Amino acid sequence: MALDEEQSGPGGAHPMSTDIPGTASAEVDDDTAVDVVATPELSDSVGEYVRATGKRIRSGESGVLPVLGGLILLVIVFQVQDSVFLSAGNLVNLLVQGSVFILLGMAEIWVLVLGEIDLSVGYSAGVGATITAIISTAHGLPWWVAILGGIGTCAVIGAIIGTIVIMLRLPSFIVTLAALLGLQGVLLYLINSNGTGGTIRITSSVLLDLANGNMSITAGWVVMVASVAVFGGVTVLRDRHRRRSGLVAPPVAITVLKVAVMAAAGVALVLVCNANRGALVPVQGVPYVVLVVLGILAVWTFLLGRTRFGRYLYAIGNNGEAARRAGISLGWNKLWAFVLTGLTAGIAGIIYASRLGSISNNIDGGTLVLYAVASAVIGGASLFGGRGKPVYALLGGLVIATIYNGMGLLGLAASYQYMVTALVLLAAVTIDSLARRGRTSS
Amino acid sequence: MSIVAEDRATGGPGGPGSPLLGLRGISKHFGAVRALNHVDLDVPAGQITALVGDNGAGKSTLIKAVSGIWAPTGGEMTWDGAPVEVNTPKAADQLGIATVYQDLALCDNLDIVQNMFLGHEELSHGLLDETRMELTAKQTLADLSVTTVQSVRQLVGSLSGGQRQSVAVARAVMRDARLVIMDEPTAALGVSQTAQVLDLIKTLGSKGIAVIVISHNLNDVFEVADRLAVLYLGRLVSSGPIAEYDRQRAVELITTGRSGDDPDPGTTDPKG
Structure with a gap:
């Protein structure tokens, strides 16, 4: 089976034994372990932790700091220019506007980590949304069948693209460029053959609520408290487990600070969303789409960071030959990444259609994909593979949505919006490149 | 540089105990090219065997045969005295043969x-x-x-x-x-880095792990190795405890396949 390129190298697959004979390295509670732990890296105090973090940032591992700084800067600029920017109504609007960019960016992350690219996510999302609309509106089937149909179609599209890239060893840039054109054709065919004049309306109230509906005020608080409790609990338990095992862990104060920041962000988000932003009738509550975006962010971050599959994608993206010699199947792992790209694009497409209340044949999938790649790259993902996290797409997508929204408030034409987005993209790539030079020269 | 007199070898051919890895008449032909020609080599546990030879002498072919990347055309391999077949990297891995290539695969x-x-x-x-x-x-x-x-x-x-x-x-x-094969581990390193790696190699030996080191650097070889094996045009022309060699003899063996003071009848005509 050509998909399974597994040929274990010298370090090939053999069941990992839990104890390590020969070196007695599994003994962790003997004297040597104590010596190992007593290295200068152990940061007990907050000061040392901050210093260690500072050192990591200077050596090029700046993570989300540049994009976070940029985002704050943009917010300040727009707020100074127009005080409506930070109003509850506008902020919620911005979150909903950004959700499609963010989701498409998260779709792109899977393939970017591999050092591949998927130019078809825009039209793939469009085709998924069209399938959902046809199942729901034209056939009158339940909303969940429509969603499964739309997302499933996009996952299959991802699988086909992945199979072609892997089995024929073609560059993903070209394969997905072909898919961009082909899927645009499929989209036109599906919508036009539906006979509703180039547009399929979404009528299911559940589907419409995805991007336009809000949770009740109480539900917003409950979900927020539960989420902060889960993530805070996981953080505290993990840090404590590391401290107990004698490993370097952030000081207790830092752990507490992390949870506090998380809780504060949650409270702020729910407060903003729960404020009445309606003019005539009261409109308040956390939009469901915020929940969708944060949920996918959490699951994808978990998959990439805590499972073998995620680890293998980073390894393949940086050094495919090393991964192959370590006994990792390049083919299957890459294929799943392409499937997840398609699947995430499908979710984005459904949100897109939900927000507009319809899917039409003039969806600009070409621009959408460029925003998707820009979101991921502005957030800090590398086009050369091996680096990227779903949260990068979240922050990058927010930057793009902020520019889009802020320029709109200022009454500036689309021409300016494109030019400013271009400058931000260039700035992001420049900062990343400089940071990396800092790393190699250190 | 004079003869390194310290003889740490204990388990050489004919010595006490069977070697961890034994090669008997290993050959590898690529079409008409004989990259390896009846190589006999013993690699005892806990010792560092330096594999030296000029470019094209067959060093890489030999370690690729041992690590299961290229199955040899002929000959047999023993592991702990028992005959084994190492035809895939996985098989080598399961025996406990690990190869650290020059590119390190990190x-x-x-x-x-x-x-x-x-x-x-x-x-x-x-x-x-x-x-x-x-x-x-x-x-x-x-x-x-x-x-x-x-x-x-x-x-x-x-x-x-x-x-x-x-x-x-x-x-x-x-x-x-149990056997670590290292391909030119010090090739791209500076002085202190080289010392660091040589110390590491010695540590491996002291832990009872057999080590095969390919090196072009005779300084490193004489500093770290317990045994020397010299390949010349696909043949193993000489092998034994490092104490039996000095730098001049090693250079002669590498460049001509024989040494003046110890002509080996089997290798006097390497071209034949």
Whole structure:
């Protein structure tokens, strides 16, 4: 089976034994372990932790700091220019506007980590949304069948693209460029053959609520408290487990600070969303789409960071030959990444259609994909593979949505919006490149 | 440089105990080209065997045969005295043969722990068990006296050449290797880095692990090796405890396939 390129190298697959004979390295509670732990890296105090973090940032591992700084800067600029920017109504609007960019960016992350690219996510999302609309509106089937149909179609599209890239060893840039054109054709065919004049309306109230509906005020608080409790609990338990095992862990104060920041962000988000932003009738509550975006962010971050599959994608993206010699199947792992790209694009497409209340044949999938790649790259993902996290797409997508929204408030034409987005993209790539030079020269 | 008199060899051919790895009449032909021609070599446990030879002498072919990348055309291999077939890298891995190639096969974007466990991550409840992996990795590095790395959570891309070599070796050792083959481990390193790697090689030997080191650098060879094996045009022209060689003899063997004071009748006509 050509998909399974597994040929274990010298370090090939053999069941990992839990104890390590020969070196007695599994003994962790003997004297040597104590010596190992007593290295200068152990940061007990907050000061040392901050210093260690500072050192990591200077050596090029700046993570989300540049994009976070940029985002704050943009917010300040727009707020100074127009005080409506930070109003509850506008902020919620911005979150909903950004959700499609963010989701498409998260779709792109899977393939970017591999050092591949998927130019078809825009039209793939469009085709998924069209399938959902046809199942729901034209056939009158339940909303969940429509969603499964739309997302499933996009996952299959991802699988086909992945199979072609892997089995024929073609560059993903070209394969997905072909898919961009082909899927645009499929989209036109599906919508036009539906006979509703180039547009399929979404009528299911559940589907419409995805991007336009809000949770009740109480539900917003409950979900927020539960989420902060889960993530805070996981953080505290993990840090404590590391401290107990004698490993370097952030000081207790830092752990507490992390949870506090998380809780504060949650409270702020729910407060903003729960404020009445309606003019005539009261409109308040956390939009469901915020929940969708944060949920996918959490699951994808978990998959990439805590499972073998995620680890293998980073390894393949940086050094495919090393991964192959370590006994990792390049083919299957890459294929799943392409499937997840398609699947995430499908979710984005459904949100897109939900927000507009319809899917039409003039969806600009070409621009959408460029925003998707820009979101991921502005957030800090590398086009050369091996680096990227779903949260990068979240922050990058927010930057793009902020520019889009802020320029709109200022009454500036689309021409300016494109030019400013271009400058931000260039700035992001420049900062990343400089940071990396800092790393190699250190 | 004079003869290195210290003879640490104990388990050479004819010596007490059977060698960990024994090669008997190993040949490898690529069409008409005989890359290896009836090579006999014993690799005892706990000793460092330096494999030397000029370019094209067959060093790489030999280690590729031992590590299962190219099955030999003829001859047999013994492991712990029993005949074995090593036709795939997986088979070599299961015996405990680990090869550290010159390119080291490390991922720069992963940290030391992640690289050491790549492809063999430990799990708990289906998820990566980072704590256990970090402890094991630290312990392995400490056992190998690798003290220069600041943190095992450092990205491998930020390490020096010697440190990277250490990580690659530690990965092999941690996975229970009994024979570590190193291809030009000091080729791209500076003076202090080289010393660091040579110390690491000695540590491996003192832990009872057999080591085969390919090197062009005779300084390194005479500093670290217990035994020497010289390949010349696909033939093993000489092998034995390092004390039997001096630098001049080693150079003669490498360049001409024979040495003046000890002409070997079998190799007087290497072209034949």
